[in-house]
Structures are given as C-alpha cells and as structure tokens.
Amino acid sequence: MIGNTFRKFTKWPVLKILIFKEIDDLIIRSFGIVAFISFFVGGVVAIQTALNIENPLLPGNLVGFATRQSVILEFAPTFISIIMAGKVGSFITSSIGTMRVTEQIDALEVMGINAHNYLIFPKIVALLLYPFLITIAMFLGIIGGYIVSIYGGFSTSYDFIQGIQLDFRVYHLFYAYSKTILFAFILATIPSYHGYYMKGGALEVGKASTISFVWTSVVIIIVNYIITQLLLA
Amino acid sequence: MIKIENISKSFDQVKVVDNISTVFDKGKTNLIIGQSGSGKTVLMKCLVGLLNIDNGKIFFEDKSFNSLSFSNLSTLRKEIGMVFQGSALFDSMSVLENIIFPLRMFSDKSEDEMIYRGNEVIKRVDLKDANNKLPSEISGGMKKRVAIARAIVLNPKYLFCDEPNSGLDPKTAIIIDNLIKEITEEYNITTVINTHDMNSVMEIGQKIIFLVNGRKIWEGTKEEIFDTGNESVDNFVYSSELFKKVKDIQKKRKY
Numbered sequence: 001m002i003g004n005t006f007r008k009f010t011k012w013p014v015l016k017i018l019i020f021k022e023i024d025d026l027i028i029r030s031f032g033i034v035a036f037i038s039f040f041v042g043g044v045v046a047i048q049t050a051l052n053i054e055n056p057l058l059p060g061n062l063v064g065f066a067t068r069q070s071v072i073l074e075f076a077p078t079f080i081s082i083i084m085a086g087k088v089g090s091f092i093t094s095s096i097g098t099m100r101v102t103e104q105i106d107a108l109e110v111m112g113i114n115a116h117n118y119l120i121f122p123k124i125v126a127l128l129l130y131p132f133l134i135t136i137a138m139f140l141g142i143i144g145g146y147i148v149s150i151y152g153g154f155s156t157s158y159d160f161i162q163g164i165q166l167d168f169r170v171y172h173l174f175y176a177y178s179k180t181i182l183f184a185f186i187l188a189t190i191p192s193y194h195g196y197y198m199k200g201g202a203l204e205v206g207k208a209s210t211i212s213f214v215w216t217s218v219v220i221i222i223v224n225y226i227i228t229q230l231l232l233a
Numbered sequence: 234m235i236k237i238e239n240i241s242k243s244f245d246q247v248k249v250v251d252n253i254s255t256v257f258d259k260g261k262t263n264l265i266i267g268q269s270g271s272g273k274t275v276l277m278k279c280l281v282g283l284l285n286i287d288n289g290k291i292f293f294e295d296k297s298f299n300s301l302s303f304s305n306l307s308t309l310r311k312e313i314g315m316v317f318q319g320s321a322l323f324d325s326m327s328v329l330e331n332i333i334f335p336l337r338m339f340s341d342k343s344e345d346e347m348i349y350r351g352n353e354v355i356k357r358v359d360l361k362d363a364n365n366k367l368p369s370e371i372s373g374g375m376k377k378r379v380a381i382a383r384a385i386v387l388n389p390k391y392l393f394c395d396e397p398n399s400g401l402d403p404k405t406a407i408i409i410d411n412l413i414k415e416i417t418e419e420y421n422i423t424t425v426i427n428t429h430d431m432n433s434v435m436e437i438g439q440k441i442i443f444l445v446n447g448r449k450i451w452e453g454t455k456e457e458i459f460d461t462g463n464e465s466v467d468n469f470v471y472s473s474e475l476f477k478k479v480k481d482i483q484k485k486r487k488y
Contacts, residue, residue, distance in 0.1 A: 010338070011337075011338060013337075014337055014338060098324075099324075102319055102321060102324075103317040103318070103319055103321035104321050104322075104323055104324070106278075106283055106317065106321065107315065107317060107321040107323075109282075109283060110281050110282070110283065110310065110313060110315045110393075111310060111311075111313075111334075111335055111338065111339075112306075112307045112310030112311055112339075113338055
C-alpha cells in the first residue's frame, strides 16, 4: 500500500485541492479538541505535581518544571496522538471504508486512477502539519498549568515561569518532534489501510473504525517506547 | 468489440467464473444475465480489470488486456466507462463535479471547456436542475443518469453497466435501459450490461449470454431466448407470471 501511494501521482491541480481539503479535515478541524484537552490536562498535571511535592525542602519552581517536562515529552506528542487516533483515525477509516463499500474506490480504479495515491497521499502530506498541532498542544498545556497553578494557589507566577525555563534542553524538543512526525505517519497510514482493505457493508465500516483505532493506538504506544529507548535512555 | 477466451476466476478454490468464452459486439447492447450469485458481477469486474483472472485472455479489439504495458493499460482505461450498481458517485462532489471528474483527471481542457462538455452530457442524459446538488440530494434514477453521464464524458469506446436499473421503479428502469441503448448506438460503443431483469432483456438485449454457477449456459438474441430448449434458461425466463402468460399465448397461436 505504501509503495503504491508514492507512485503514479494524481495531477497536481487535483492533488493540491485534495491536500488542502485534508488539511482542513484532519488538522484545522482538530484544533478545538486539541486546545480544549491540552489546556485542562496541563492544568491537571500542574495540580497533581503541586499536591505531591508539599515538602518545603523542594523548590517552588518544580511545578512549572514538571508541567513543562510532562507536557513536552509525553502528553502533547503521545497523549494527543492517541486522542487523534480516535478522532482523525476513525474519520479516515470510515471515509475510505464508505468509499470502498459504495464502490467509489472501484470507480476510481476503473477510470485508471491510482486510488492509493488519490486517497492516501494527500492525508500523509496534510499530517506533515501535525507538529504544528502538537506545538499548540504544548503551548496550551503549559498555559493551562500556569493558569491553574496561579489561580489555584499552587505556585507563584515567578516560580512557575522560572520552572518552565529551568534546565531547558533543545534535545527534548528534537525527541518530541521526532516521535510526532512518526505518529503523524502512523495516523495517516494505519487508518487508511483499515478503510481501504475493508470488506462488507455499513456495519463493517464501524468495526473497521474501531479496529483501526485499537491498532493505531497500539502502534503509537509501541513506537513511543522504542523511540524513547533509542533517544532518551 | 471485446473478446474473452476461456476466462476463469476462483475465490477460495470455488470457481465463480468458469471457462467463459464469448464476443461482445461493437455498437450493440450485450447483456450478461443470470440469477443472483451466478457470477455476472465477478465476470464484469474481471473484464474491467478490478479482479485479476486466473486463466484465459481478454481482448479489447486486438489488444490483449492481460499483457498490456502500464502506459497502454492506462490509455485503455480512459476508453472504458462504467456504471456501478449503486452508481458510485463521489459523495463530496456536486453532480456537475462528479460528471467532469474524469475530464479533470485526464484532459487538458480549461475549466470552462470542462463545464461546457459536462453540460453537453447532462443534456444528453436528460438531467435537469441538478448541477449543483450533492448525490445525497437526488433520486435513484437521477443518480443513474449522473453515473451514465460520468461514464460517457470522455467518449469511451467501451461501456460497462452493472445492474443499471436495480432499485428503480419499472418506468424509470425502462427509461434508463433505453438511454443506455441509445447512447450505445449513437456513440457506436461496445456496451456490456449485467442484469437479472427480463424486462431489460426484452427492451435492450441485442446479444445475451446466460450464466449459471459461473458457467455460460446459453448465448443468443432476445428473440431466441424464449425458445432455447434449455431448462435453466426457461426456468429463468419464465419465472415471472407475465412471461409465463406470454409463453401460453405463443403456444395457443402455434396451435
């Protein structure tokens, strides 16, 4: 499937329209849910960190530091990707699966169009913008942690900001974005595979979406472990 | 003209198409008929290349479909139009967008030229006031018309229709059947139609092949189908009361 996706390309004027449509469907329409979840989970991370470090010997900037590390290293790239496996992955599987059961993919193939390239390539290109979504998740996660910490009385603004700046390593961003790009590829391809090769009718489209979510999540978790072992351990 | 020689297709060692040979004539409506599950759709999918055949050869004129190079196969595919059982219109596109889609993919026409050609075929299939509607907003009969318009927009040499009148009321079914026949004669194309509807056979069947369990049992014209002497064909043809009565009337006239 991957090989076919990158051969016999659709005409550029058509492909361009498809890519912009996928960017709208997969990235822009995910801003809301990503922003909402990031803000509140960032807040929850800050509260839990604060409640677990009541020892006066621990520095006050630890809340900001722990929030930043949790959000950048794990929450934004991995947790958001699992959420996206449900939102974007199910959307991809069900839309391609519906095209399969209603013979729209057959229609493309009879016309001599490379259906893999026509359907899957624009999704892969659109998800190259996924790191932007994760950047927003990182930013809003930390902002959420900051606001909750200040207004909940768990930290001071000075301590939190100092914590955010404490021992900042660019390599951690490299690690986070490396796995983000891999997750983007997984999010585009596994759900596409389950939609493209599904058999049956409307009921099977629903089943394929569920199976696709499970497999996408499992692969993300495994890849997360492997890349963490390779880059951080 | 499409010629098939001894083609077979199996799924899980069950032969769904079994050693079929025939010729589909140019400028005629060639019907593949048989009961549900007789292998009609699989045969058609083999003909258009959606399924790979296990054995045999398929010739489009003198070109062997099985041994064409990648570029020649792409060229041949542009000469094939297909109307699917469920119409297979693209949900996200308007009627006009669906119809000009093959032009957008394969021609170098400008937007205005594509719309002009789209409106030409829309007029030909007698589709009114539907250009900007989505497939979900139009009736089953209109969907078939859109599918036919999309199939002929590139002036194909070969037209394949899988159960083109399924799910339609009898009157609309006849209109769609006749539209396909008219287009076949007007464009002088080779049309292959899958159907299990005897009304279609009577309306447009110029050449007919009859399948049972993936095997070709009989081949002939609509005039010959009432007197084949073949039990399977007779069971199929005279399964409806209407055709039983036609048979009785014919018998009475003979005596």
